[in-house]
Amino acid sequence: MTILAEPPPHTDTLAHNHQQCVDDALKIADQLCTERGVQLTAIRQQVLALIWESHKAVKAYELLDRIKPLQAAAKPATIYRALDFLLAQGLIHRVESLNAFVGCSCSGHQHEQLLLICKQCEQVEERMAAGVMQVLAEEFRQAGFSAHSKAIEVHGLCRRCSQL
């Protein structure tokens, strides 16, 4: 269980205490994997930690570059396998419109999420948006469609960037 030691250079440190975000995410991941009897191996944890270096969505090959100091042998498959695992466990989300990945900020409970993606600062805000999901469900019902998975992604300017 190796965790990155240094304050990561990629973090866009905002007003909030981001280290707390990282610590929480790793702790929850650990708990959850134990409960489920699946293995949060060193590589998987490192990838998760790298994704959590900021609230930006991260590309697979960016992760590959960043993990190399820790895993010299890393290849694309190394990353994609870890991503598959983390996605399956609901610990990260795939941002379809960016071909990128972001940490799940409500890990532990299954949920559908709305992703608000800032064009300026690139941070991704995840919202449960229960109201949206409910209205969506009504829309499916009318269409006779049974939903299995959803990608609800909105690009624009976040509050901070709108105010600049």
Add this chain to the structure above:
Amino acid sequence: MTILAEPPPHTDTLAHNHQQCVDDALKIADQLCTERGVQLTAIRQQVLALIWESHKAVKAYELLDRIKPLQAAAKPATIYRALDFLLAQGLIHRVESLNAFVGCSCSGHQHEQLLLICKQCEQVEERMAAGVMQVLAEEFRQAGFSAHSKAIEVHGLCRRCSQL
């Protein structure tokens, strides 16, 4: 202005008269481009017609293969340029979660759309879903987020495929 002559082999002919879909789409595209003073060139129209061969989302390289009988010199850039044009004119939509493209069934009026994507028959149904958009807008407002573009895509089973 060459239009495909043969009934296309890719079309998943349903109960509806799909030739009507195609004819309408091409006619509207033609009108719209004229109004806007942009050129719906032969290549662009052929790509649009190929996309409309069915209600499935089509991949760029699939289009490249299919256009070669008509445009022997076609290369990736040929297709991507046509797609860029058609996207800019709102004549097609990009399906982010599939890296694929589908004809817009409400061409002419700007709109945001919900895409219902069937895992079984692969057809994509486009819905205006005004109610969903309204609730979404309320969600942004609360988050202080100003939206520029949206990708709202749901995978599942369409009515027909659910009933099988």
Add this chain to the structure above:
DNA sequence: TTGTGGATGTTATAATATAACTGATGGCAC
């Protein structure tokens, strides 16, 4: 004529993702 802008041709390469096979580890039945 001579440029100008838009469209396309052409070549090369970047970026994203998966397949397929190999080897290593550790638990567990026998």
Add this chain to the structure above:
DNA sequence: GTGCCATCAGTTATATTATAACATCCACAA
């Protein structure tokens, strides 16, 4: 212990998706 199995990771190769950069062509206008 031995053999077996499942899981994970290493490795090589390749498939798929997308863009960059520069050349050419042509219609049209100054």
